Amino acid sequence: MSKFPxxxxxxxxxxxxxxxxxxxxxDTDFSGVVYYANYLRxxxxxxxxxxxxxxxxxxxxxxxxxxxxxxxxxxxxDYKISAKIDDxxxxxxxxxxxxxxxxxxxxxxxxxxxLLLTADSEAACIDLTGRPRRAPKEMMEKxxxxxxxx
Numbered sequence: 001m002s003k004f005p006x007x008x009x010x011x012x013x014x015x016x017x018x019x020x021x022x023x024x025x026x027d028t029d030f031s032g033v034v035y036y037a038n039y040l041r042x043x044x045x046x047x048x049x050x051x052x053x054x055x056x057x058x059x060x061x062x063x064x065x066x067x068x069x070x071x072x073x074x075x076x077x078d079y080k081i082s083a084k085i086d087d088x089x090x091x092x093x094x095x096x097x098x099x100x101x102x103x104x105x106x107x108x109x110x111x112x113x114x115l116l117l118t119a120d121s122e123a124a125c126i127d128l129t130g131r132p133r134r135a136p137k138e139m140m141e142k143x144x145x146x147x148x149x150x
Contacts (some may be wrong), residue, residue, distance in 0.1 A: 004031045008020055009052055009053045009071075010046070010049050010050070010053065010091075011053075012053065012054075012146075015094050015146045015147075015148075016092050016093065016094050017046065017049070017050040017053065017092070017093045017094070018047050018090050018092055019045065019046035019050070019090065019091045019092075019093065020088065020089070020090055021045070021088075021089040021091055021109075022086070022087075022088055022089070023084065023085055023086060023087040023088075023089065025074070025085055026137065027041075027085075028084070028085050032084050032085045033082045033083070033084055034082060034084065034087075036079065039064060039077065039079075039109065039117055039119075040075070040077075041106040041111075042069075042089065042091055042109065043075075043091060043093075043107050043119055043121075045091075046093045046107060047090035047093055047105060047107075048049075048124075050093050050095065052144065054132050054142050054146070055142050056139050056142055056143075059138075060064075061139075064136065066127040066128065066133070067127065067128050068125055068126070068133055068135075068136070069125075069126055069127075069128070070103070070123045070124065070125055070126070071123065071124055071126055072121055072123055073102070073121075073122045073123065073124050074121060074122040075119060075120070075121040075122075076119065076120045076121070077117060077118070077119050078081055078117065078118045078119075079116070079117050080115055080116055080117060080118070081111070081114055081115070081116045082116070082117055083109070083111055083112045087111050088111070089109055089110065089111055089116070090109070090110045090111075091107060091108070091109050091110075092108045092110065093106070093107045094106045094146070095107065095143055095146060095147060096124070096147060096148045097147060098135060098143065098147060099142060100132070100134060101124050101125045101126070101132035101133055101134055101135070102122055102123070102124055102125075102132075103122070103123040103125070103135070104120075104121075104122055104123075105119075105120070105121045105122075105123060106118075106119070106120055107119040107121070110129070114124070114127075122146070
């Protein structure tokens with residue numbers, strides 16, 4: 001048994017999930033500013049933490065018959081302000097709409113009240129051959145209360 005508690009998975013407030021991120025040296029370029037591609041890592045951690053906190057495990061999806069996974073089909077990022085080494089950030093995630101195998105996600109990264117980045121992505125539920133698959137019914141039941149109405 002580990003002495004360390006599970007890392008912070010964030011929390012829900014209404015439809016939104018809030019996930020804390022600390023900027024480490026490894027996240028930055030030579031100038032101490034977060035390297036642009038590392039925001040993708042922060043966003044992925046937040047999406048995965050949302051799933052886990054909602055009771056949806058990636059490992060459980062892989063154990064299904066057929067095994068399922070989620071992949072990002074599209075992502076649009078709008079960088080507004082740079083984050084720097086040692087900054088405490090918050091990633092806000094909402095899962096907006098599920099249509100067939102597609103899940104539409106909105107995310108924002110904040111440093112305090114300052115908006116640093118917005119991201120809109122389209123994820124797809126696939127089997128391990130890469131074919132799109134509808135999400136399992138029990139997963140939809142867990143997400144439905146947090147999706148946009150309609």
